Amino acid sequence: MRTANSSGGDAGEKGAIEAVLSRHGHDAARLMQILREVQDDLGWLSPSVLTAIAEGTKLPRARVEGVAGFYHFFHTEALGAYRVLWSDNITDRMLGSVDLMARMCKKLWLKPGDVSEDGLVSVDTTSCTGMCDQGPAILVNYRPVTRLTADRVDTIVDLIRHKTPLDQWPAEYFAVEDNIRRKDALLSHDLAPGDALRALKSPQEVLDAVKASGLRGRGGAGFSTGQKWDFCRNAIGSGANPAHYVVCNADEGEPGTFKDRVLLSSYADLVFEGMTIAGYVIGAKTGLVYLRGEYRYLLEPLNAVLERRRAANLLGKSILGQIGFDFDVEIHMGAGAYICGEETALLESLEGKRGVPRKRPPFPVTSGYLGQPTAVNNVETLASAALIAAKGAAWYKGLGTAKSAGTKVLSISGDCARPGIYEYPYGVTVAQVLADCGARDTQACQIAGASGLCIAPSEFGRRIAFEDIPTGGSFMIFDNSRDIFEVARNFAHFFVDESCGFCTPCRVGTTLLANAMDKIHEGHGGEYDINDIWRIIRTLKVASHCGLGQTAGNCVSDTLQKFRPSYELRLNVRDFEPAFDLDKALSKMREVTGRDDPGAHFHIAHRKSKSGIGTKAGDPV
């Protein structure tokens, strides 16, 4: 089956594949980029296409298929000329995405996940797309459409039905706003492109300054940036092609965070300048940006910035005339995998493999990209490093708190009057942030994303800082009208979708946890299930291979401790009820027969009330 996108005939297919392969030098390490570009041309990755790519890259075919099967945005089945993906973060849901998606599916006569009979369109969900301040958001053929309304849904359905090319859709649909609400040292910088590079002293002096500034990683883990660069600088490259690499982690996948999108949209020069400085310090000639697939629309603008910088001699050979200062940047696209935000999974992905976290040690600073010393830094960290290089360590150290120097860019979404980007010096209280963004009747904040902390009002005096609440920047707000159980359930499902599946506890535990939450949601849960949940969370935390699994239970354990009533409400059975639902098991038969009368249901009466014990199966309520 072919899609409307695919070119006709095997010859066309072969030609398209060969063109992509030669553009990438038949390099197996570039498999991710090859798969994406071939898919762009042909619509999907059919079995014969995978065989051709395997032959062209001299990789085992099964390995190519394994990589294609790992990433959410690669498809090994035809998914229609229009692929619509609804961002399924809790903030999108709070803005009405569930009803809007149902409306879209109904109008297109589609079930979520299915492809329409004519092969025109498929509609499904995807993990947070980083548009939480302007949701509900969708991706149409990997281009973001924001601020969905019923009207927009109806228009989009018409556009799809009439097979209107995306370029002819209303331009405002694709508008992505920065929504910067509060600027501090970083976002209000007054540097022109190249200023930070012109201020550079010797690599050692720059390194000393970054160390003295107290800069710590902004992705969430908070490792000292100066120390990381120092380790990497001192590590020695090995093998036939020894080299050092700078990698910018722009795989911003944590639900609720979108600050890197804004930095890359409006502060790209500063980010690239930070990469160049990192390269200068550690002795790297090559920088790689790993850009998440959801931000595909930023690729051309970012490449344009890179071109401009090359033209201005801020990238390339002998930067600013300094002999031996060579550095250039290339952008690699991800393809829909949250796990690739984990730095070693990111490196695997950069090398064209499945995004499975590596064993550590060795750490990336000694053995990273292609086994060479690699400094992997977050977008915001690199931008901050550029700022420090230009303005000095002492000035930067003076911002924030004693243990957390500098500022933090927060992505604020959920129940507040002014969602968007807020930059604060470290040490700001949760209460201050809530006041500034116009949040009222706040019941809870989820800080640092699905893997982070759920904060109750009694804790709103706590501070955003490494020594109190560390965060990569996600800050989601829930007011009194929200059901916190549903928040946790949404996150539990997020981890099912995003677990890489390498280790047993995470692969199975995330699913068991989500299933237990669903069981409680459906009114079948009891104390027994709560005990099971604790057991699963313990297993995830102790035994998981990487941070994803270790933190996947946080949302449930936090909310169980702090918002127990939202669970209690649903615990209809006191002790135990099997998860196997006889009534649900009949749903297939109801679908086939088109019946939905009481006789087509099992034990409705029994389920609806505890006193219903003894009523016969099928009795009307």
Add this chain to the structure above:
Amino acid sequence: MSNGQDTKSFFLDEDEIPFEEGQTIIQAALTAGKYIPHLCYHPEFKPHGSCKLCTVRIDSRTITTEDGQTVKIPGRAAASCTTPAQADQHVESNTPELLDLRRTLVQMLLVEGNHFCPSCEKSGKCMLQGLAYDLGVMDPHFPQYFSKREVDASHPDVLLDFNRCILCELCVRASAEVDKKNVFSLSGRGVTKHLICNSESGLLGDTNLAATDKAANVCPVGVILHKRHGFEVPYGQRRFDTAPISDNPVQYAPVKEQV
């Protein structure tokens, strides 16, 4: 501490275990005759640490608080198959917490796949079943996935029953490292992760696997079976019927490379 001049050692529970530089905890322990449960570890392959059955705790501490109470601070948990042994570290393996963790992991594997032991050719010589018995797993506990998995009978000599796959990747590693054929690989991710064969049709029969390949003979459970060889040893007289899986740990010790 009886630290010899050349041999370094660490403590596993209460036993002193000597080790050679470069050995991981499980490799040293098994060589010394101490069993640590495992599934994806195999003496002939480089450990990769996915099943997590061999999880241990390293360097737990006991402190006395100001009011005179002793509190145990648990050490870090790590897969002993991939964690390098270090001199004088204290490793805990046989604790109630870790045994419970391992039972939970076995139960997770039991509900993820479809393990119908009473009719399985591997019953009695299956590592998963053997481990479950040894750990005292009485039931799968969690709700079964009942996932639908196909059987691949396309190969003339070898049968694949994916229902029993625990994703240990031993066949993947064996085919790549020993046979140099790359017959097996993994696709999907998370809950959809699954074993695939190296052919456009996806069928084993279209690969170059031979029944004598290492990959065809390394499966610890009942996925990769040889056709026309079934129940040659009756139930009751099989490997783990005569001795538990934890018996004679040295049998799992890493194979010394012949110099």
